[in-house]
Amino acid sequence: MKFSLSLCIAGLLAQAPHAHAQALAPGLHDPGAIDRAVASFTGQPIGAPGGAARPIDRRLRLGACAAPLALSWRGEAHASILVECPDAGGWHLFVALATGARQTAAAPVIERGQSVTVALTGDGFSVTQSGEALENGAIDAWIRVRTVAKGEPLQARVVRPGFVEVPVE
Incomplete structure (x- = not known):
């Protein structure tokens, strides 16, 4: 019994470096980089309310992306995130968020005077570019912001804590 258990453990240890090399093989996107991008997008670590429910499945073999990943909320409820490789023929996947992810409508995630x-x-x-919030704002609320250039204030939509968006048509 001890002998077979030792062989089993030795076999697993021998495979471990090979499995790691496969995960970072040339031509494949690092799943850890996707996890880090999602955490940066949400402002929350994996497993925390508002962050990814769990890490990206390491068995996925996604082609490497030359362009930066594109992340966006999926749906009005913000229960998941769409992660896309914008390269021609790229891939996309959906990342579920941990329970309790949704902010209450009245809860500000940006406060007046905060750098955004x-x-x-x-x-x-x-x-x-960097800017300053001129008003408090919850997710999806429109607030006034001023850019570093100190120009006229802009109306921007709060996307997540510390990040606002000005759509240009």
Whole structure:
């Protein structure tokens, strides 16, 4: 019994480096990078309310992306996130969020005077710069922000804590 258990453990240990090498094989996207992108997008770690419910399945073999990943909320309830590789022929996947993820409508996630990232987004582009919130705001609320250039205040939609968006048509 001891001998077979030792062989089993030795076999698992011998496979472990090979499995790690497969996960980071050239031409494949690192699942850990997707986990980090989702955590950055939500502002919450894996398993925390508002963060990914669990890590990306390490068995997935997703092609490497030359462009940065595109992340967006899926649906009005913000119960999951769409992660896309914007390259031609790229892939997409949905990441479920941990229970309790939804913010209450009245709960501000940005406060007046707070530093925020302001993203000007349009069809196929996004430009970001630093700014300051001139009002409190909950997710999906429209607030006034001023960019670092101290120009005229802009109306921006609160996307997540510390991040607002100005859609450009």
